[in-house]
Amino acid sequence: MSGTEPKAGRLRIGVLGCADIAERRMLPSMLRQPLVEVTAVASRRIERARQFTERFGGSAVAGYERLLERDDVDAVYVPLPPELHVEWTLRALAAGKHVLCEKPFATRLADAEKAVSFARESGLLLMENFMFLHHSQHAEVRRLVAEGLIGEVQLFGSEFGIPLRPDAGPQGLPRRASTLPEVAAYPIRAARLFLGDGLRVAGAQVRPDSPYGPQPSGSALLVAPSGVAAQLAYGVEHGYRSGYGLWGSEGRLRLERAFSTPDELTPLLRVERGGTVTEIPLEADRHFTNIAGVFARAVLCGEDFTPHTEAILAHARLVDEVERAAASF
Ligand SMILES: NC(=O)c1ccc[n+]([C@@H]2O[C@H](COP(=O)([O-])OP(=O)(O)OC[C@H]3O[C@@H](n4cnc5c(N)ncnc54)[C@H](OP(=O)(O)O)[C@@H]3O)[C@@H](O)[C@H]2O)c1
Structure with a gap:
């Protein structure tokens, strides 16, 4: 596939979906983060992806699957609706990409457990985009x-x-x-x-x-x-x-x-x-820029990914417990 060589010390990121949060906060913040470079943006509508790449750089791609095939993408940012997070995370991991996924990572605990296991087996970083923690x-x-x-x-x-x-x-x-x-x-x-x-x-x-x-x-x-x-x-x-x-x-x-x-x-x-x-x-402080840096540094410096997946599981367990308590009220 197409390929730009990675700029020294930068994580090459592909974006799955032209979401509101990506346009307003996350991609402008990634532009300010020296450790990342947006190399591709995928949308179900190519014109929408082009609007994004004009502002944020990278190649416009029609469809998420095609972005995952690219060799100029090391990692993906997933700002899809919550019910699509796990599906596209699993696909991205299977394609060998690290994943920064919007919160809530999963709407069911069992899905979070499945994706975390797969990320750990694959040796890839999976992180939930709780940006506020990084302010x-x-x-x-x-x-x-x-x-x-x-x-x-x-x-x-x-x-x-x-x-x-x-x-x-x-x-x-x-x-x-x-x-x-x-x-x-x-x-x-x-x-x-x-x-x-x-x-x-x-x-x-x-x-x-x-x-x-x-x-x-x-x-x-x-x-x-x-x-x-x-x-x-x-x-x-x-x-x-x-x-x-x-x-x-x-x-x-x-x-x-x-x-x-x-x-x-x-x-x-x-x-x-x-x-x-x-x-x-x-x-x-710039929490969106900071979290992009934390994500990139973990991959680029070969840090231990475990705390990030532990955090996903701990959050999903608590949400699950709240849901069950509310259902039985
Ligand atoms: N971290 C934060 O501060 C923050 C803030 C707000 C929201 N969020 C989270 O970010 C995620 C996205 O929220 P958002 O409000 O930005 O979403 P949004 O504007 O509705 O965008 C979601 C994108 O997903 C793609 N998509 C694919 N299948 C879709 C479907 N069936 N229905 C709708 N969209 C579909 C669309 O992109 P294409 O048409 O380009 O394919 C769409 O633009 C959510 O998980 C939300 O909780 C996080």
């Missing part, structure tokens, strides 16, 4: 909490909600099968970031339906082995909300726009302690 603001919040900013943590809370899409109508907002794996993904992942592994699900509910479609919202209560709880809420017919808070023995803190933080935003950490409210400015 420095969260490490800074964790550092401040560990230093005792709010005393001992007693409760974590997080919400992610987005308004109805403008094209939503009574017949169907949800172009997604379920809001739970897709939209609840952020608060659930954030709970693990702050409370660690070993979270158990104490309860969960979903709103069964709305005029716009099934399961537009839900909430969950998780509990860490220490007994500290995480109260989580999510939805797709809500005023926009994307944040978390921690309530400690000596105060509390809150970070807004925590999951979809714009690159140029200086995050403000609101801290309330002893009746005084302060706002601590944190560094702006």
